[in-house]
Amino acid sequence: MSVVVRNIPRAPQAVIDGLARAGVATVHEAQGRKGCLHSYMRPIYTGAQVAGSAVTISAPPGDNWMLHVAIEQLQPGDLLVLAPTSPCDNGYFGDLLATSAMARGCRGLIIDAGVRDVRDLKAMGFPVWSKAVSAQGTVKETPGSVNVPIVCAGQAIDAGDVIVADDDGVVVVKQAEAEAVLIAANKRLAAEEAKRTRLAAGELGLDIYNMRPALAAKGLKYV
Amino acid sequence: MSVVVRNIPRAPQAVIDGLARAGVATVHEAQGRKGCLHSYMRPIYTGAQVAGSAVTISAPPGDNWMLHVAIEQLQPGDLLVLAPTSPCDNGYFGDLLATSAMARGCRGLIIDAGVRDVRDLKAMGFPVWSKAVSAQGTVKETPGSVNVPIVCAGQAIDAGDVIVADDDGVVVVKQAEAEAVLIAANKRLAAEEAKRTRLAAGELGLDIYNMRPALAAKGLKYV
Amino acid sequence: MSVVVRNIPRAPQAVIDGLARAGVATVHEAQGRKGCLHSYMRPIYTGAQVAGSAVTISAPPGDNWMLHVAIEQLQPGDLLVLAPTSPCDNGYFGDLLATSAMARGCRGLIIDAGVRDVRDLKAMGFPVWSKAVSAQGTVKETPGSVNVPIVCAGQAIDAGDVIVADDDGVVVVKQAEAEAVLIAANKRLAAEEAKRTRLAAGELGLDIYNMRPALAAKGLKYV
């Protein structure tokens, strides 16, 4: 039952980088308000904004053996994405694994569990989005799998899907949809710019979006 | 059932500003240890300390339409205070709405739900206290109400009540009590200053507050 | 039932300081992956890394009277460690108590409950690891005990045990084991340094730790 899939599809690097620039909230809207991981996934430090191809890991609770296996599968621009097979907040990952992952060009870690050595990780500039920070270590007794489909923090993720992460959280874009989502995201960013100017000048969303008739039709009363 | 109340009472601006300077913990003590919102309400960035008159919003889960309506009701010095009608962690509010709210003099947002674009909000200096950070967007399908009584994070809040928020969390002061609470808060701050000096010099609270007899009477033993 | 134990054993200061330098994750591994407090215990600001002898406090929910009693028992280099007798997130501790504790050489507070005045505490450089930040105050009506055995955030702690705390959380080292744990921790740090260099150069953990045969034996397949 324990497998490592060696060849995975990846979206073009330029698309991935474009999605990183668009950011999580915009990407999520651009693909129809879907793909957000649960909001308990928080960055260990603020300010990072990254995207990468998912190298997925399915690991037993309290066992981080598969991280070593997954690191060998990394290509520059990838992100590690780990889901335990049952809820666990142990610290699966620390500065040594980060050193190894960075040596292979890894851009960060998304983990529905815990992480440790967070001060070192911040100093190294290795961003992590996790459910917990925990010094509690793990064992290396039971294999899991790498690059199999997983569910991480409420979202189904396939190896090679594009993961975008920033201070707002984490969103997954299916690999085959990445290019279309980027186009929609960029369109959205351009439209937002125009709206921002009008709103900053004091115009109201009620008027810009012509909401007053619809609100009245649904029964809103001013008293 | 959906209404917008246009005229709300407000406390004098000088009183509101005084309460902001006193801070949440002091204000809470000054009014008899009451009014604190649940401790899960956390600032999206540290260091902000504000107060304002509450423009209240009752909104359906996952629907942020009423924020546009509420923004029109803002006066300079107000705070938006949103409670969903059932628990929800969606990101109701982001940088565009903040741009609009700031254009009307809004000092921040208190929301018993989620917020997004937090990096932008920090850059703009628009403080938010929320239950969650989430990129998950909302719809605009069902009206709610503005400036009606709400319960936000465990506290009953009326439109025009004074909200004080800082790194310790959020407290509500009833509009009619704001002036009296400020006087009590300032008295408290003065008294604390004297105590701080004595404590810093090594005197013990046990002696300053004469606690030893009461502790002995309640049976405390030293062994 | 309310007692204050005045004389407690303490580990040598040099050992305590060595454990602080080693940090929580390393100390936890060095003593056999034990002693971590629950991961909900978070620092109120990042970057502090301390160790000290535990002055323990058992306090009723919503009653901080015993903190005043405990402060008198502090010696330079100690840490306050408070566990409520039932779950509570009230703000038991703020800047005045911190002023008093610092005047006696206290290095910080570990509290399985809430804390307040966190902006002041950060400015003063008084670190706290807590379950919550809450402005909600407490009463002084019911005594508890000081320097008795407690369970704090899932770990049994005796007065005089060494507590190590940093951005990864909090770990307890039994007072009698502190020296041995420090030796093991320092050995571990030295070994990690060598591994870090090899991993940074691109060598894989799979090879450094010779994991491939064991993984194959447990059935891992590459496809």
Place this chain on the structure above:
Amino acid sequence: MSVVVRNIPRAPQAVIDGLARAGVATVHEAQGRKGCLHSYMRPIYTGAQVAGSAVTISAPPGDNWMLHVAIEQLQPGDLLVLAPTSPCDNGYFGDLLATSAMARGCRGLIIDAGVRDVRDLKAMGFPVWSKAVSAQGTVKETPGSVNVPIVCAGQAIDAGDVIVADDDGVVVVKQAEAEAVLIAANKRLAAEEAKRTRLAAGELGLDIYNMRPALAAKGLKYV
């Protein structure tokens, strides 16, 4: 700050009894989908369905003194409704207090905290809806208030409001609206009866409520 309000308004008993028969879900819908307490409020045993006038209690965490005070204020047909001033799961109430409350005609307890002696309470037929079951006892050191406005499990409740509770949870009806809500609830029950017959016969809600055009207009596609 500690008060007991002796005279409170109450809705007519026949109205209260009618609301009990309608049940929580129907009453909640009949008053416009409002008034439900948080879903963590669960019955200690299934099958009870009651309504009564709220005798409200604001109590400190871990202190049940006010329950004795509140029991003197009970009239036959009332319900006790307790909210602690900060989150607490202690067992405030057990079989002795229930014996006393039943002797005065009390119909049950709604408590945003813990309860104990639940086997006895079930045997006595005294229903409780609570956040927790906990044997952890309380002290009697700090007064609170009786029949003041409280927020219990997310809802603002005034003394004399009608509380309806069954296996679905708890809902509050403002005292002045109770009669109108009962009329709406009874209308709703009658309408549901007719729908139930049609649905049981295999007719679809899609057709009974004529939903197909609206769904198509909003873009629903069958594939």
Place this chain on the structure above:
Amino acid sequence: MSVVVRNIPRAPQAVIDGLARAGVATVHEAQGRKGCLHSYMRPIYTGAQVAGSAVTISAPPGDNWMLHVAIEQLQPGDLLVLAPTSPCDNGYFGDLLATSAMARGCRGLIIDAGVRDVRDLKAMGFPVWSKAVSAQGTVKETPGSVNVPIVCAGQAIDAGDVIVADDDGVVVVKQAEAEAVLIAANKRLAAEEAKRTRLAAGELGLDIYNMRPALAAKGLKYV
């Protein structure tokens, strides 16, 4: 973005019924310890043990419109499986929808949200496994989708997958694997029977499974 898939694959009814008899824990083991939904999914009453083909529903938070659409897609022996697009504990489903679903042969509901009318549902014998019980109702404003892939309580579920549910919780079996899993489950049940007899007679698992050498090899000491 809102679609209803009308034709879905289903496992043979005899296989589904066999999986129901095997029960959740056995099925989960038989397929390699995978497929369990989060343990917060609890039955609204004990004793039900069912299996069925999943008719999946993706619904907005607080909006139950799609349940009406899904019911039309039910065939006898199916189970409804609903996942909201963001966390929500509203009561999406009650006795009227259950009446309609039963009229079409539905065997129950799995819902990562709330349910209401639970006393009626129990009386009707319509089992539900849910995250919450809540009387809080929903709106019908925003379409979702039916028979699309969803993630429900941590598991990816496709329309037509077999869902097994009993007092231990809920497990999903991929439709294509259902027959093989049933064979493995039945083998397991037979093996357990033999072990049960030996254990009941006082033989130890340590001896039946020959665990003593492995434990000694891993360093277990008796003192």
Place this chain on the structure above:
Amino acid sequence: MSVVVRNIPRAPQAVIDGLARAGVATVHEAQGRKGCLHSYMRPIYTGAQVAGSAVTISAPPGDNWMLHVAIEQLQPGDLLVLAPTSPCDNGYFGDLLATSAMARGCRGLIIDAGVRDVRDLKAMGFPVWSKAVSAQGTVKETPGSVNVPIVCAGQAIDAGDVIVADDDGVVVVKQAEAEAVLIAANKRLAAEEAKRTRLAAGELGLDIYNMRPALAAKGLKYV
């Protein structure tokens, strides 16, 4: 680090049985309101009321190997008490282990994790108090320890301590204090009987306990 302690002290059986009859709430009060495990520990079925000597188990997350080891250490009248070394809700225990434990006279299980086969356990009359019900199974890869001190659901427990459990939850009595606690508990039960009669007759706790002067002294006002 993995040990099994074979000889443990036990309280006299008559004392243990007396504590079972007194029940959790009374025992907890009789020993000074201490010893309750967290209120999330719930019985898998209602009505059981047991006591026994603790055979303690420290187990890794997701690994139930030590249960087999612990069962060999059971004597008639014992209870198994398991704490995972980090939070875990897996189903460590089911009907086969219960069969084995019952064959050795075990009275039940207290587990700060999950349990499964709960329908069978109820049918067998084997009571369990647990944090979760979960079909998710465990591995047998990493040893833990038996009869070492543990912290279970917030309480420090030594092997041989008396555990009392009923519908109110679980309480631990130190083995050396068991006899004194029983005497205090029985005294308490006798006193409660007298009070119950007076309360049932309509006398108020305010008068029986003479609370009115103390309440007035603390400032309670009737309005």
